[in-house]
Amino acid sequence: MRKSSQRTGLLGGSFNPAHGGHRRITRFAMDALGLDESWWLVSPGNPLKPKSGMAPLSARLMSAEAQARRAPIVPTAIELQLDTRFTVDTLRKLKRRYPKREFVWLMGSDNLVQFHRWKHWRAIARTMPIAVIARPGYNADAMTSPAMAWLRRYRVSAASFRKRGQWSAPALVFMRFDPDARSATAIRRDHADWASQYRNTSVRDRLTFRQIQPREDA
Numbered sequence: 055m056r057k058s059s060q061r062t063g064l065l066g067g068s069f070n071p072a073h074g075g076h077r078r079i080t081r082f083a084m085d086a087l088g089l090d091e092s093w094w095l096v097s098p099g100n101p102l103k104p105k106s107g108m109a110p111l112s113a114r115l116m117s118a119e120a121q122a123r124r125a126p127i128v129p130t131a132i133e134l135q136l137d138t139r140f141t142v143d144t145l146r147k148l149k150r151r152y153p154k155r156e157f158v159w160l161m162g163s164d165n166l167v168q169f170h171r172w173k174h175w176r177a178i179a180r181t182m183p184i185a186v187i188a189r190p191g192y193n194a195d196a197m198t199s200p201a202m203a204w205l206r207r208y209r210v211s212a213a214s215f216r217k218r219g220q221w222s223a224p225a226l227v228f229m230r231f232d233p234d235a236r237s238a239t240a241i242r243r244d245h246a247d248w249a250s251q252y253r254n255t256s257v258r259d260r261l262t263f264r265q266i267q268p269r270e271d272a
Contacts, residue, residue, distance in 0.1 A: 063092035063185070064148070065160040066141060068238070070109055071117035071248050072096075072129070075236035079187050080127055083160050086229055087185060088216040091126040092160070093261065094118050095144065098134050107242065109249035112266045115259065116252045130261035142174040145181045156221050158183045163228075164192040169201035179205060183215070183225040 063083055069076065072094070080092050096115045099108075111131055118129030136151075138144040141159075148157065159182055161169075166186050169175050178184075184205070186196065196202060208224040215227050241248060256267045 060091065060155045061087070061089045062152075062155045062157050063087070063089045063160045064095060064145070064157055064182075065092060066095040066097060066144070068108065069094060069096045069114045069118045069129070070107075070238050071114060071241060072121040073117075073236050073238060073241055074121065075234040076118075077121045077125060077127065078234055079162070079231060080160070081125065082231055083185055083187060083229065084126070086212045086216070087158060087227065089158070091128060093132075094122065094127060094129040095133060096129055096131050097139075098131060099139060110252075110268055112255065112257050112268045113249035113252035115266055116255065116257045117248075119257065119260075128260055130259050131264075131266055132259070132262050134266075135262050135264060140173040142172070142178050142181070145178060149181065158185050158221065160185050160187065162187050162189045162192070163196035164189050166196040166201060167192055167199050170199065175201060176204065179208070179224040179226075182223050183221050183227070184223075185212075185215075185227040185229060188228070188230045 063080065065076070065080055076094065083089065084092055096111065096118050098111055115129055115131055122129050133139065133144055136144060136147045138147060145159065159178065161184065163186055172178065205224065205226045209226045209228065212227050212229055215225065254268050256265050258265055
């Protein structure tokens with residue numbers, strides 16, 4: 055029987071800018087895992103990434119809104135309201151704020167390679183299931199990473215994960231995915247001024263209803 059709770063994927067990142075690859079992997083994960091919707095957590099400031107070259111939060115959120123159009127995807131800068139910067143703190147607060155939702159953390163295999171560097175990464179894995187989407191050039195390192203050495207015992211297939219009446223954690227799903235060459239790095243290289251189209255424009259956060267102003271950050 056279908057549970058009444060909303061099954062929600064969480065994809066975090068800088069989205070500097072958001073692009074079609076983000077949308078494609080999100081839709082793929084939603085179909086594979088039977089998710090009702092996904093939230094893109096547009097980070098005010100990623101502790102593992104330099105601030106240099108980072109566009110204003112309002113521009114990054116607006117680029118995410120453009121890519122999420124007509125899809126069950128909700129871009130949000132909710133970490134501003136939660137006052138969190140580390141994933142472990144964000145996920146714990148989201149679970150408390152939305153107790154009727156079943157969350158799953160979505161990330162690419164490039165993030166699994168460095169997952170052991172994240173603050174309290176084992177606590178993240180115990181907070182909610184993790185679904186890893188394969189990315190060309192990273193899969194071999196991901197499968198031999200320090201985090202995978204610990205997570206491997208909790209690995210389940212996407213099919214069995216989808217059929218579960220109730221999710222539990224730790225749980226890891228590794229999903230193969232057709233390569234997608236698009237990347238934010240390439241977009242910034244080819245269009246360094248991409249954020250200029252959103253200059254001096256505020257954007258409303260659909261999840262928190264907060265108005266995000268240009269140049270707003272941590």
